[in-house]
Amino acid sequence: MIPVRVEDITRVYTSTTGFFKKDTRTVTALKRVSIKVSEGEIFGLLGQNGAGKTTLVKIMATLLKPTSGRAEILGRDAGKDAAWIRRKIGILFGGDRGLYWRLSGLDNMRYFADLHRMDPVLAETRIWKLLELVGLTEVARQKVQVYSRGMKQRLHLARALLHDPTVLFLDEPTIGVDPVGSKEIRRIVLELARESKTIFLTTHNTAEAEELCNRIAILKEGEVIAMDTPAGLRKQVRGLTEIEIEAKGCEISVAEAIREVRGVEKVTITSDEQSLMQFRIFFRGNDDGWGLYSCADRIAHLIGIERVGKMVIKNPSLEDAYIQMVGGRVIDDF
Ligand SMILES: Nc1ncnc2c1ncn2[C@@H]1O[C@H](COP(=O)(O)OP(=O)(O)O)[C@@H](O)[C@H]1O
Ligand SMILES: [Mg+2]
Structure with a gap:
């Protein structure tokens, strides 16, 4: 019943x-x-x-x-x-x-x-x-x-x-x-x-x-x-997945190449005096997740695998899904 x-x-x-x-x-x-x-x-x-x-x-x-x-x-x-x-x-x-x-x-x-x-x-x-x-x-x-x-x-x-x-x-x-x-x-x-x-x-x-x-x-x-x-x-979130990468000793120009990778919408870089660079890459996802990992892999290769210290993929949360659906605030507006 x-x-x-x-x-x-x-x-x-x-x-x-x-x-x-x-x-x-x-x-x-x-x-x-x-x-x-x-x-x-x-x-x-x-x-x-x-x-x-x-x-x-x-x-x-x-x-x-x-x-x-x-x-x-x-x-x-x-x-x-x-x-x-x-x-x-x-x-x-x-x-x-x-x-x-x-x-x-x-x-x-x-x-x-x-x-x-x-x-x-x-x-x-x-x-x-x-x-x-x-x-x-x-x-x-x-x-x-x-x-x-x-x-x-x-x-x-x-x-x-x-x-x-x-x-x-x-x-x-x-x-x-x-x-x-x-x-x-x-x-x-x-x-x-x-x-x-x-x-x-x-x-x-x-x-x-x-x-x-x-x-x-x-x-x-x-x-x-x-x-x-x-x-x-x-x-169901149409939003963006954030890929955060820390890398050492790479050229800033690599950002240009990353921007060209399929699915990438935005790249920001911050660096400190020890030449540690922090990349925040925003990827427009599709449903299967395959695109995301291919994208992350491609980026790691562009930077040079040996230079990558840390890579974190931040999946959209239920909160993101909820906010998008009820339209409370725009989250991908940067
Ligand atoms: N007794 C009532 N008379 C008139 N409008 C009501 C009454 N109870 C609720 N509403 C209206 O109905 C809508 C839904 O209310 P409610 O079910 O209490 O929502 P929630 O529990 O999600 O906050 C609101 O717009 C509220 O103002
Ligand atoms: Mg109530």
């Missing part, structure tokens, strides 16, 4: 502003989005603020209805079987809301277990197991108001896991959490995936998506503009 299937979903928000003179504004938050997530997969939805990530999570979690299209969770229609689906999924929204700050972490968990009508004795065992998983055992009896942002987020995560959901929706799980806390949350996410939970997470952080996700969809202004594995996305 496919844990998460989203088919051709569009969501339009209509809001009215003004009191005397009504102004109606419509925002199309999602445009014909289709996504399928397999069992045990960590699927990432990567997009900037306002891209539509939360809207999609809410639709999948049965909290919001799409304008058109449908969402199916574990084979059930999100529009028709909301109650059934809610028992099978866990949801985490980034942010501070939803916990009782005056209660301890432990009592928060007991309270939510009660809401889920869990047997108190069984619940107690499960609560301690989850607190252990998210690393909050030591502070379980402290009030939530003294918790750091990261600790609160981990408590949210433990709460979302209480009823042992099959599918987890994590909406920007590390937003506002410091680097150490974020790392801890990523560790827990990976551990949950090992326990074969299906995880759908959203993020605006490319490094996080790359580290955690088997597949990533890039969402831009409500549209999925790319969907692939992190490696596959990197391959």
